Amino acid sequence: MGVKEFKLPDVGEGVAEGELVSWLVEVGDTVTEDQAVAEVETDKALVEVPSPYNGTVKELLAEEGEMVPVGNVIITFEVEGEGDEPTDEERTSAEMEAQESEADERETGDEAIGAAGDGEAVAGESPEKGADGEAETPKGRVFAAPSARRLARELDVDINAVEGSGPGGRVTDADVQTAANGQMESEVGEPESESDSGPREVSTGEKQSAVSRRDGQSAVNGSAGAAASAEAAGRDRTLAAPATRRMAEEEGVDIDDVPTDETRDGEAFVTAEAVTQYAQAQREAREAEMQAESAETEAEATSATNATAEGVAERIPYRGVRRTIGQQMEQSAYTAPHVTHHDTTTVDELVDVRAEYKQLAAERDVKLTYMPFVMKAIVAGLREHPILNSTLDESDPENAEILVRNEYNIGIAVATDAGLMVPVVKNVDKKSILQLSREVNDLASRARERKVTREEMQGGTFTITNFGAIGGEYATPIINYPETAILGLGGIEKRPVVEETEEGDEVVAANTLPLSLSIDHRVVDGADAAAFTNTVMEYLRNPKLLLLE
């Protein structure tokens, strides 16, 4: 049996990390190749991650809800046949067989890695060097890929102190990660690994977190030093003067646990100074631990207070699609000065036309909505007022350009469970009402199922948001930046309007459609907005004009 590691694959172009939403397997499960093992949500989509192997799930290395950088090992499998990538454990056991005499030392070895704050201690306890000081690791050089080196820097791990598990002792990303985890544990004063209480933390490779982590580490380094030297040596036999033994007893320390470099007749020898130092280090370590614990409790208390004080029912992580939407909205709102132009048009004729053709469309299996008519009216408006069919290219801030587009690609904002998605209907000017209807329905339903591709959400020149479908008259749509305009549709409802008749003005009930057009005032002027809206309204009032389009 071999153990295979599986790294979070690149789940989409340019996606650096994903939230591990849920595990679809448990430790011990048998999986077949291509079976989905986890659901990962990126800022673009929810994807299932398939197993590359036939085998048994050995370890799950990320927790649900955790952000995992692409390339991190998230799961390991037991696979029939020999393993190409022996894990630490395997390697260790192989070495233990080969070097039985070292077995004891090796058992404390894991803890030694926990004390990685002290580079020397780790190097000294690496199994290769343990035997005769003759380093198996090539002298003075660590073999590792540049990516592993960078990871080590990100996690603030000294790669020279990492034991490599790759071919010939090459240091892999996983080795670096393991060393980093060990380092973390030692720093919070918990040398005992919690490996059996649940999956290991692996999601620390994120850039920002790496930086903050560095800072965090420097803050705890002081106590880490103390903790390192407070490490119990755990010998079976120790030589010491009787006075020293008594002193140890008084200090409450086990003489076999006091670290020492000195030997007599090949046996470890402990001096009085060593006992004092060790006792002192232990006290400090305990204090640090207590401080850390109380800080943690305090932090928990504070966050709990926040939660209850403001009556928070649920804390939803701000990430994935939600965060992407948020960032886009923020960029748009704070970049483009928005002005919203409101108007209302009567659409009695449109209602009739749609009712009439709805039947015909149904016969062709198409559910006809108002949307294609509005899209056509918008294209007519954009043709007359091209400045609204533009995007602002600020990629070179010095030489920003308004790109007036000659294609009519209309984005339709769709509310989905995951949040707002804007699939784009391309070349609206070249498509028939039925074609548009079909395409809008298809895109909208796939958006709700989150099956719209990235490409299908790109290339828009103008966007429609139909809040009226849910209810409402006017709103302030936020522009789908870098586009320069967005039209919001209120609900089509009968509202009182004044009609001029021969008998005089009369208030009648007419189907009306409220429109809210937001423009980027840097590019589009209010007059253009009004003129464009007038054109759109004219077409909506007289839908037969659309036949001429």
Next chain:
Amino acid sequence: MVVGDISTGTDVLIIGGGPGGYVAAIRAAQRGLDTTLVEKDEYGGVCLNRGCIPSKALITGADLAHEAGNAEEMGIHANPAVDMAQMVDWKDGIVDRLTGGVEKLCKANGVNLIKGTATFKDENSVRVAHGGEGQGSESIEFDSCIVATGSRPIEIPNFSYADDPVLGSRDALDMDTIPERLVVVGAGYIGMELSTVYAKLGTEVTVVEMLDDALPGYEDDVANVVKRRAKDLGIDFHFGEGASEWRDSSDGGITVVTETEDGEESTYPADKVLVAVGRSPVTDTLGLDAIDLEPNDRGFLETDDYARTDIDHIFAVGDVAGEPMLAHKAFKEGIVAAEVIAGEPAALDYQAVPAAVFTDPEIATVGMTKAEAEEAGFEPLVGQMPFNASGRAMTTNHTEGFCRIVADEDSGFILGAQIVGPEASELIAEVALAVEMGATLEDVAATIHTHPTLAEVVQEAAENAEGQAIHTLNR
């Protein structure tokens, strides 16, 4: 402050727009830092304007002419005429495209470009004097600074580049006629590259070198391949002789006088003399006194693994930061400096810097030689493949040279390689990757290489080291 000075501020100030500087500027700007690049001369630095690119252009031109004129064996009978002025024009076109590209890239990434010479006022500001009389100056305050001022050719006594018959490497790339006789002072890589170019274009080339041999720094068997070929091309070598002066001669040309250590003089007739004795870092224009930063005794600014000088927020990259003076080393350092400034965990922890010499045949090396590996405490295992056993090499009609791989016997890790032969500069990339990745001989040997290609020599050398070679006898 000088009257009329304008003072502006920037996050990162970069002095010098060569490979180290422009790369650093673009990366810093990509990281969202307000970045200002000051260049006194031409964007692209030595590499683009008077080093790598122009020399490689002329080398290609000269090779083509020489090959075409020497291919009777293949049934090609030609006597190419070389219009040197046109070749130089063609080369200038390439240089212009590239330098223009650098400028555009900088601008497109939002780097502020300033023409002028920057001098430190104190640890957080420089004064930039714009070129030319009355162009004024401005002060720029910075949070971080990257010094990337590069290097310039060393001048030797009695050979001033201002004198017409004395050529620096730059002039040698700008000649519109091919000299009949050329004396080259220096048999380092620049001297050897340019000697080869002119020998192939029909010039009678004499090389004088103070040291005992050509291409110091390369192993004898590597250098010998190149020297042998150079001799075949008609280049005349004189070692142990230093150039002492030149004078006009009665035939309208010049006479170059050399001297041995014992004071023995020789004279060589020539039309031009090319001095290529090395390059020295440029630090004298920086006003380093004002910031209490001193170059080391070799003139370089010393830096740590983060490209930092002794002053924490002042970085140095490229030639000015020490050897090897190679553009790709400068690229890497520039990136690291910019990323460190941006707060990222970048560092210069590469395992080896590949180097290439564009002689005929080319030399390219990466990592350790056998001797260096021994010195570092490894037990080196060496595998070698001669190009004359490579099918592809035979079909290119270039079979001189070999590929040698040095590995650690214990682990099989590849420690380095020396390749001398056709396209060595390209082939070395594979071994550079192997060294960086910590690949073993087995990894390389077991990677399928395209047949028939020159790259097979790398695989064969790895197999040879393991005693598994098929196409050559194992060591």
